[in-house]
Amino acid sequence: MSIDKLVIGPGRVETLTEDEEKKLKQVWAYLLNFFGYKVVQPGAYRSISRRPTVTSSIVSNDSKKKNKGLMGRFKMSSLKRSKSIEKLERVLSHHSANSMTEDGFVIHKCFKGLDNNDMYKAFWGFLRHDTPDNLILRFVRARKWDVDNAMVMLTNTMKWRCYEGKxxxxxxxxxxxxxxxxxxxxxxxxxxxxxxxxxxxxxxxxxxxxxxxxxxxxxxxxxxxxxxxxxxxxxxxxxxxxxxxxxxxxxxxxxxxxxxxxxxxxxxxxxxxxxxxxxxxxxxxxxxxxxxxxxxxxxxxxxxxxxxxxxxxxxxxxxxxxxxxxxxxxxxxxDGDDDFEWNYLEPTESKNGLLSDNKEEKEAVEEERKQIIARFIQKTIEWIEAPDDITSKNLLKEKIQIGRELGDNYKTLDGYIRNRGVYDRLGDITFKVATD
Missing domain, CATH: 3.40.525.10 (CRAL-TRIO lipid binding domain)
Incomplete structure (x- = not known):
């Protein structure tokens, strides 16, 4: 028999219900606020008469201040507290017993004591050629759509990948x-x-x-x-x-x-x-x-x-x-029909090193990846803060496409950063570098 028709299952970014989409927005808001972006929790803007004015700016990687982020952040354009901001903060203050606010923006308590740069690298390194939304949704589904429990699980995994299992x-x-x-x-x-x-x-x-x-x-x-x-x-x-x-x-x-x-x-x-x-x-x-x-x-x-x-x-x-x-x-x-036999060949530099050691090509692919991530994050923030359901739906489609671009980028980057293994040699993994 051939492979059954492949169907996108429930709880993936392409098949989210309205309630599931809101929970994915909550997870992204927590993550991005911790990474150093200023993102209002989903639905908060719809609860106030006027959203506070924000501007986008890029923060230097040399900055060591808490929560400066890697790609940029949103900052309040004025330090003066307006009535709309006060009302917004009242909305945020009731969000979750497991969250805290910093300058009026919600950060989940599971991040307490963690370095946001380390966790940022751990998250995007974990991704491989998965799409970011579907990677996160694995954890949300595993915790039966409980956002707080999913956040704890995801954070523990990022810590494990960064400091323990590696x-x-x-x-x-x-x-x-x-x-x-x-x-x-x-x-x-x-x-x-x-x-x-x-x-x-x-x-x-x-x-x-x-x-x-x-x-x-x-x-x-x-x-x-x-x-x-x-x-x-x-x-x-x-x-x-x-x-x-x-x-x-x-x-x-x-x-x-x-x-x-x-x-x-x-x-x-x-x-x-x-x-x-x-x-x-x-x-x-x-x-x-x-x-x-x-x-x-x-x-x-x-x-x-x-x-x-x-x-x-x-x-x-x-x-x-x-x-x-x-x-x-x-x-x-x-007792099946597959006569495959394991024949392991010892790894060598020529057969099991990088597909390419061209530094210029590698840097170009890495720079492309940074730009795709930046676009994905920007689109995610717009989606989280969408003023209505129609806008949110259109932005979600756009960010799904950017997520797929990110997956395709990894398939090229892989050849410049990962030593080949037996399954590359057997043809089960077929990623190629830019010059192939």
Missing amino acids: PDQIMINGELGCQKDGKEGFMYQMRVGKCLVHGHDRKGRPLANVRARLHHSSDQTTEEIEMYTMMVIETARLMLTEPVDTCDIVFNLSGMTMSNMDYGAVSYMVKCFEAHYPECLGILFVHKAPWIFSGIWKIIKNWLDPVVASKIVFTNTVEDLAKHIDRKHILKEL
């Missing part, structure tokens, strides 16, 4: 960087093919085939297990093309024994998906679970968020898998 740096360095750094445990996992990102299900979602029998906790350090987990997840993200925005995992437990069980590794994987990669999992297949797994499952299921748990499907035969995956995309070791 998956962007792992991806940039790639397999070549891990080899140079002597991460032998990481390289071992690549060599044996512990997880193969290969094929897709009937909805076009990439498949991550985890071969549990190949895992022994003593073969690598905890850090190397975590690095490998992040590399697999981030690599799979590069294989996604909207409207497909989730991946499947096939846990092949055939041949598994207790020596293969590693609660720490499983716990870390669960944490990643639940806390830092929400709404990225399509189906998690647990295939051919041995009798010993029943005791293991009693422990693991208590760690799972109900949403993640609902995506788990237990399968025992190829026919079970074929309900969701065409047999031609099911590996032969799972």
Whole structure:
């Protein structure tokens, strides 16, 4: 069978309801105010007779004052408090128990103590070729459209990406960087093919085939297990093309024994998906679970968020898998028709370095990205502060298009900043540089 017709699901920027759109506006207002822009919470302007006059200006990156931002901000044109501003602030003061105001503009308390420049870089680095709105909406959907909870979740992920897990740096360095750094445990996992990102299900979602029998906790350090987990997840993200925005995992437990069980590794994987990669999992297949797994499952299921748990499907035969995956995309070791075999080649500078080291081209693409981001932010602010629903709808269409431009820009930038990996060599990731 061919891939089922791809449909943009609910809760994406292209399919928002009126209430969902308002909540996305709230999230963007929080983010942009923290990044250093002056944005009034959505709906506030409609609650006053006259909006306060604002002007746009660019702030130097050399400024170290709090919340100066990276691309610019809106400033009040006069320090004199008018009656309209006082009324506006009364509207804002009732917005949320989890927000605070600075000069009359709402900043969420989840940002307290954080550096806005670091968080700005973490957000746009997280993006890859996703569109900004749909990236944010993953977190909003995961928290059932509770804006405050979504803000906490998104902020924790930005902190994790910036200061703890650092998956962007792992991806940039790639397999070549891990080899140079002597991460032998990481390289071992690549060599044996512990997880193969290969094929897709009937909805076009990439498949991550985890071969549990190949895992022994003593073969690598905890850090190397975590690095490998992040590399697999981030690599799979590069294989996604909207409207497909989730991946499947096939846990092949055939041949598994207790020596293969590693609660720490499983716990870390669960944490990643639940806390830092929400709404990225399509189906998690647990295939051919041995009798010993029943005791293991009693422990693991208590760690799972109900949403993640609902995506788990237990399968025992190829026919079970074929309900969701065409047999031609099911590996032969799972009794499918795909005869793909893992043949890992050691990374080299020529095969696994950057696609291009042309600095002038890289700078040009990076400058283009900055300009697209600036346009996107400007359009987002106009959309948030739109005076009526018709204007808001038209501005949303424009910003969706700019978001897609940003995604296309990353596909070019990628070749100048990320060392190639095995999936580039296999042709599963096909990004090109400007001169290709």
